[in-house]
Amino acid sequence: MKIRGALITSTLAVALACPRTPADSSAGAAVLSQERAAPPLAGPALIHPDETHFRNLRQLTSGGQNAEGYWSPDGRSIVYQRMNEAEGVMCDQAYVADVASGESRRVSNGKGRVSCAYFHDGGHRVLYASTHLADEACPPPADHSKGYVWPMVKGYDIVSHALDGSGFRRLTATPGYDAEATLSRDGKTIVFTSVRDGDLEIYTMATDGSQVKRLTHEPGYDGGPFFSPDGKRIVYRRDAPSDAASLARYRELLADDLYRPGALEIWVMDAGGANKRQVTRLGAASFAPYFHPDGKRIIFSSNHPNPRGRGFDLYLIGDDGNGLEQVTREATFDGFPMFSPDGKRLVFASNRGGQTPGETNLFVVDWVD
Numbered sequence: 001m002k003i004r005g006a007l008i009t010s011t012l013a014v015a016l017a018c019p020r021t022p023a024d025s026s027a028g029a030a031v032l033s034q035e036r037a038a039p040p041l042a043g044p045a046l047i048h049p050d051e052t053h054f055r056n057l058r059q060l061t062s063g064g065q066n067a068e069g070y071w072s073p074d075g076r077s078i079v080y081q082r083m084n085e086a087e088g089v090m091c092d093q094a095y096v097a098d099v100a101s102g103e104s105r106r107v108s109n110g111k112g113r114v115s116c117a118y119f120h121d122g123g124h125r126v127l128y129a130s131t132h133l134a135d136e137a138c139p140p141p142a143d144h145s146k147g148y149v150w151p152m153v154k155g156y157d158i159v160s161h162a163l164d165g166s167g168f169r170r171l172t173a174t175p176g177y178d179a180e181a182t183l184s185r186d187g188k189t190i191v192f193t194s195v196r197d198g199d200l201e202i203y204t205m206a207t208d209g210s211q212v213k214r215l216t217h218e219p220g221y222d223g224g225p226f227f228s229p230d231g232k233r234i235v236y237r238r239d240a241p242s243d244a245a246s247l248a249r250y251r252e253l254l255a256d257d258l259y260r261p262g263a264l265e266i267w268v269m270d271a272g273g274a275n276k277r278q279v280t281r282l283g284a285a286s287f288a289p290y291f292h293p294d295g296k297r298i299i300f301s302s303n304h305p306n307p308r309g310r311g312f313d314l315y316l317i318g319d320d321g322n323g324l325e326q327v328t329r330e331a332t333f334d335g336f337p338m339f340s341p342d343g344k345r346l347v348f349a350s351n352r353g354g355q356t357p358g359e360t361n362l363f364v365v366d367w368v369d
Contacts, residue, residue: 045353048329055366067349069362072123079117091138111136127160129179149258171209193223215273235289293343301335
């Protein structure tokens with residue numbers, strides 16, 4: 001899914017969606033090795049005075065729209081999605097960045113649209129959602145004659161393959177939207193969002209696509225799930241229709257593969273789907289939640305306290321809903337935070353330091369508690 005003016009539209013759409021696959025392993029690997037992103041440029045991105053949790057900010061990408069950066073298990077690489085028309089990347093694709101050197105290379109096959117890439121198999125493989133199995137062309141934009149809506153493209157399916165494109169596996173094959181996939185810390189369970197049963201719900205499955213289990217059953221959008229460090233809980237975002245009329249509008253749009261975001265709140269539940277509990281009550285667009293390494297706090301992005309505004313910052317909150325703390329003070333957009341495996345660094349996406357309007361880049365920063 002994505003977020004931000006043009007990028008709020010595209011980034012909340014990037015944040016919401018999580019959706020490729022080389023058909024031929026040897027040919028795919030040859031193509032993948034030829035395309036590399038330009039190295040990052042030095043920019044004016046700064047740590048703001050009140051961002052006391054941050055030290056040693058470093059810009060990892062430069063140019064275009066770069067979002068949803070997620071760490072490898074060894075903390076040496078970050079997989080992310082990138083679109084940059086100046087480079088001819090017209091539709092989101094998956095890239096892997098070496099954190100030490102800043103060098104990035106594309107790991108998806110350049111077809112369709114990709115979202116929500118994540119490492120698995122100890123960092124030797126990636127999984128993500130892609131539209132290319134349904135149509136290799138870039139999907140058309142949403143029809144905004146119906147207002148600000150996100151396209152929940154039917155063609156998204158979750159796939160995985162090695163970093164060189166070999167060993168491709170298709171993990172879902174339903175006719176609707178399967179996306180937003182992330183992995184438990186032990187590498188055994190994928191959690192994802194799907195519309196396979198007629199609503200946007202959260203499911204788990206084994207890494208080979210078997211043992212699918214539905215976790216949420218409440219009307220409205222449930223998505224963007226991540227496991228806690230111990231694998232016992234899941235944090236996610238939820239948009240609950242407030243009344244019968246809003247539920248009817250939600251279902252009408254969903255029948256056309258569209259979703260209009262409302263008040264997204266952060267929730268937690270047990271890994272098996274029990275004990276669902278609302279964490280935030282901000283009445284804003286709160287999304288991209290991720291557990292703090294202590295397992296007791298959650299970091300997320302929100303346009304609180306101005307739910308009609310385009311500014312998004314990072315916040316911390318206790319998993320009991322107490323202790324809300326603003327982490328960033330960027331005037332435009334900060335989102336998609338994820339702690340490194342050792343808990344010492346944070347990767348996030350931001351408009352700060354952009355060379356052109358709407359540019360979103362990935363940043364790595366040392367975390368101070």
